[in-house]
Amino acid sequence: MNRIIPEPSVIRLCLMYRLMERLENNGVKTVFSPDIGENLGITAHTIRKDISFLGEIGNTAAGYDVAKLKDHIHGNLGLDKKRFACIAGLGKLGQALLNYRQFLDGDYRVIAGFDSDINNLEMLRTSVPLYPSYRMTEIVKDMGIELAVIAVPVQAAQEVANRLIAGGVKGIINFAQVNVKSKSGQVLIRNIDLYGELRILSALLNLKETASLKKVNGPDPGKED
Amino acid sequence: MNRIIPEPSVIRLCLMYRLMERLENNGVKTVFSPDIGENLGITAHTIRKDISFLGEIGNTAAGYDVAKLKDHIHGNLGLDKKRFACIAGLGKLGQALLNYRQFLDGDYRVIAGFDSDINNLEMLRTSVPLYPSYRMTEIVKDMGIELAVIAVPVQAAQEVANRLIAGGVKGIINFAQVNVKSKSGQVLIRNIDLYGELRILSALLNLKETASLKKVNGPDPGKED
DNA sequence: CCATCTCTGTGAAAAAAATCACAAAAAATT
DNA sequence: AATTTTTTGTGATTTTTTTCACAGAGATGG
Ligand SMILES: NC(=O)c1ccc[n+]([C@@H]2O[C@H](COP(=O)([O-])OP(=O)(O)OC[C@H]3O[C@@H](n4cnc5c(N)ncnc54)[C@H](O)[C@@H]3O)[C@@H](O)[C@H]2O)c1
Ligand SMILES: NC(=O)c1ccc[n+]([C@@H]2O[C@H](COP(=O)([O-])OP(=O)(O)OC[C@H]3O[C@@H](n4cnc5c(N)ncnc54)[C@H](O)[C@@H]3O)[C@@H](O)[C@H]2O)c1
Numbered sequence: 001m002n003r004i005i006p007e008p009s010v011i012r013l014c015l016m017y018r019l020m021e022r023l024e025n026n027g028v029k030t031v032f033s034p035d036i037g038e039n040l041g042i043t044a045h046t047i048r049k050d051i052s053f054l055g056e057i058g059n060t061a062a063g064y065d066v067a068k069l070k071d072h073i074h075g076n077l078g079l080d081k082k083r084f085a086c087i088a089g090l091g092k093l094g095q096a097l098l099n100y101r102q103f104l105d106g107d108y109r110v111i112a113g114f115d116s117d118i119n120n121l122e123m124l125r126t127s128v129p130l131y132p133s134y135r136m137t138e139i140v141k142d143m144g145i146e147l148a149v150i151a152v153p154v155q156a157a158q159e160v161a162n163r164l165i166a167g168g169v170k171g172i173i174n175f176a177q178v179n180v181k182s183k184s185g186q187v188l189i190r191n192i193d194l195y196g197e198l199r200i201l202s203a204l205l206n207l208k209e210t211a212s213l214k215k216v217n218g219p220d221p222g223k224e225d
Numbered sequence: 226m227n228r229i230i231p232e233p234s235v236i237r238l239c240l241m242y243r244l245m246e247r248l249e250n251n252g253v254k255t256v257f258s259p260d261i262g263e264n265l266g267i268t269a270h271t272i273r274k275d276i277s278f279l280g281e282i283g284n285t286a287a288g289y290d291v292a293k294l295k296d297h298i299h300g301n302l303g304l305d306k307k308r309f310a311c312i313a314g315l316g317k318l319g320q321a322l323l324n325y326r327q328f329l330d331g332d333y334r335v336i337a338g339f340d341s342d343i344n345n346l347e348m349l350r351t352s353v354p355l356y357p358s359y360r361m362t363e364i365v366k367d368m369g370i371e372l373a374v375i376a377v378p379v380q381a382a383q384e385v386a387n388r389l390i391a392g393g394v395k396g397i398i399n400f401a402q403v404n405v406k407s408k409s410g411q412v413l414i415r416n417i418d419l420y421g422e423l424r425i426l427s428a429l430l431n432l433k434e435t436a437s438l439k440k441v442n443g444p445d446p447g448k449e450d
Numbered sequence: 451c452c453a454t455c456t457c458t459g460t461g462a463a464a465a466a467a468a469t470c471a472c473a474a475a476a477a478a479t480t
Numbered sequence: 481a482a483t484t485t486t487t488t489g490t491g492a493t494t495t496t497t498t499t500c501a502c503a504g505a506g507a508t509g510g
Contacts, residue, residue, distance in 0.1 A: 007429070008467070008468095009467090010425070010428050011425055014425050014428055018418065022379075032488090038406075039404060039406075040404055041404060041406065045469050046467090046469075048487090048489065048490085049468080049489085051488090051489090056488085056489070058487080059477090059487085060474075060475040060477085060488050060489085061475070061487045061488075062486085062488090077428040078427070078431030078435075079428060079431075081427060083423075085423060092320075092321040096318045100317070100318075102402075103423075107427070108426075154247075172426075173426065177247075178247065179240070179244075179264060179265050181263075181264075188426055188430060188433075190422055190426065192422065194398075195331060195333075197398050198308075198328075198331075198396075199239045199242070199332075200235070200236055201372055201398065202303070202304065202306060203235050203302040203303060204232070204413055205395055205396055205413060206303030207235065210303075231497065233497070257458090258457075259457095268499070269457095270500070271498065271499075273460085274459085274460080276458090277458085277460065284458080285456085285506045286506045286507050287458090287506070287507060288456095288458080
C-alpha cells in the first residue's frame with residue numbers, strides 16, 4: 001500500500017465519494033469494483049488500484065461496504081475539512097451558482113459574494129452576504145475564505161484572481177474565458193471552459209471519425225443504446 | 226510528425242485555439258512556445274510536441290504566427306465543422322447557459338431548449354425555440370442536433386441522456402450530479418461536476434499540505450504573487 | 451555574407467499512469 | 481469440512497504521456 005497518491009487517482013476518488021453518497025441514499029449496502037467502474041466509466045482494475053492507495057478497506061470476495069468506503073475516502077482525502085468559499089462576479093452564471101443548494105449547505109460553503117456593480121448587489125435576493133468588489137481582499141482575509149469561484153468577464157478575471165490570492169485564497173475555480181494564473185504557483189487553479197467543452201467534444205468527434213485520435217476514453221462499453 | 230493525436234493533446238490544442246483567438250484580437254502577431262506554455266500552465270516542450278502532431282507550422286527561430294497557428298489548429302482538429310447544440314433543462318443553470326452569447330453565435334450553436342415544465346417554457350424570454358421535454362428525441366432528430374448540454378435534476382439525467390442519444394446526439398456535456406453513460410459507448414460524454422471541483426480542490430490542498438500527493442500540476446512558476 | 455544566436459521539431463529517454471495477472475482471503479456450495 | 485467460487489489488493493508489465501536534448505533552419509547583426 002502506497003501513501004503517495006497520483007493526482008488522477010485523487011480526482012477519481014472524489015467521483016467515487018459522490019457515487020457512495022448516492023448509493024448510500026438509495027439504500028445500497030455493498031458494491032464491487034466492476035460496479036463502481038461501470039458507473040464512473042473506469043476499469044475495475046483502476047478502481048481497485050485507486051482505493052488501495054488509501055489502504056485496505058474492501059472485503060475479499062464480498063466487495064466494499066458503501067458507508068465504510070465513503071468514510072474511508074472522506075477521511076483519507078481530508079474531505080472532513082470544511083472550508084469557506086466565495087463567488088466573485090454575480091452575473092448570470094454567478095447567480096445560478098450562488099443559489100445552488102450544495103454551495104449553501106455543503107462542506108465548501110459559499111459565505112460571500114462580490115460584484116463591482118453596486119446596483120446589481122442591491123437587486124439580488126439571497127441569504128449570502130454580498131460585498132462590492134473593492135473590499136474583496138479585505139473580506140476574504142477577515143472571513144478566512146480559502147476557496148473562490150470566478151465568474152466575472154474575461155477582462156477582469158486575472159485582476160480578480162490577484163485580489164483573491166492577496167486575501168489568502170488557496171484554491172480557485174475560474175469560469176472566465178482565459179486561463180488565470182497564480183504567480184507563485186502555490187494556489188491551485190482549475191480553469192473551466194464551458195463553451196470550450198463543446199469545442200473539445202467536436203474535435204474528439206472529428207478525430208474519432210477520421211481515426212486520428214489515439215484513444216477515446218471509457219472502458220468496455222455494453223451492447224446497445 | 227505523427228498523425229495520431231493523443232487525447233490530452235487534443236484538449237490542450239483546444240485551449241491553444243482559444244488563446245490564439247484572444248491574442249489575435251489583441252493585435253499580437255507572433256508567439257513563442259514558452260509564451261503559450263506560460264499562458265496555459267504547460268511546459269514549452271509539451272506545447273511544441275502538441276503542435277507538431279498537426280505538422281510543421283512554426284518558423285524556426287521566429288516562433289509561431291498567431292493567425293496561422295489558429296487556422297492550423299482549426300483546420301486540423303476540424304473545428305471548422307459547425308454543429309448544432311441544445312440544452313435540456315432550463316432551470317437556473319440552463320437559463321444562464323441559454324443566454325450566454327457564445328452559445329448563441331458560436332460554432333456550436335444552441336438551436337433548441339427543452340424543459341419538462343410547460344409553465345417554465347412560457348415564462349422564458351429568449352430567441353432560441355423551446356420545446357417540451359417529451360418532444361426531445363423527435364426534435365433532436367429533425368433539427369440534426371449533434372451536441373447537447375444536460376442541466377436537469379439528477380434523477381432525470383440518465384433518462385434525458387437516453388432520449389438525446391435516441392435522437393442521434395453524438396456528444397453530451399452533463400452537469401447533473403451523476404455520471405451519465407451511453408450504453409454503446411459510441412457517444413462522447415463529458416461529465417462536469419461544479420460542486421465536485423471544490424471537493425477536488427480541497428482534497429488536493431489537504432494532500433499537498435501532508436505531502437502525500439504525487440505531483441501538483443503547473444510548470445515552473447514565477448516568483449511572486 | 452559570415453558568425454552567432456534563437457527557437458522549432460522530433461527521436462530518444464524518463465516518468466507517470468493504466469492494465470494485467472495472480473496470490474490470498476473470505477464467502478458460498480456441496 | 482472440504483471444495484469451489486468470488487473478489488480484493490498489489491507487484492509486475494505495458495501503455496501512454498511528458499520531458500529532454502539537440503540538430504537544423506532561419507533570423508539577426510556586425
Ligand atoms: N453565463 C454562462 O453561461 C457562461 C458560460 C461559459 C462561461 N461563462 C463565463 O463566466 C463569466 C461570467 O459570465 P456571465 O454570463 O455570468 O456574465 P455577466 O456579464 O452576466 O456577469 C458578470 C458579472 O461580473 C461583474 N463584474 C465585472 N467586473 C467585476 C470585478 N472586477 N469584480 C467583481 N465583479 C465584476 C459584473 O458586474 C457582472 O455582474 C464570463 O467570463 C463568461 O465568459 C459564462
Ligand atoms: N445551479 C447551479 O449552480 C448548479 C451547480 C452545479 C450543478 N448543477 C446541476 O445542474 C442541474 C440543474 O441545476 P439547476 O440549478 O438549474 O436546477 P433547477 O431545478 O433550477 O432546474 C432544473 C430544470 O430541469 C427541468 N427538468 C426536470 N426534469 C426534466 C426532464 N425530464 N426533461 C427536461 N427538463 C427537466 C425542470 O423543470 C427545471 O426547469 C442539476 O442536476 C444540478 O445538480 C447546478
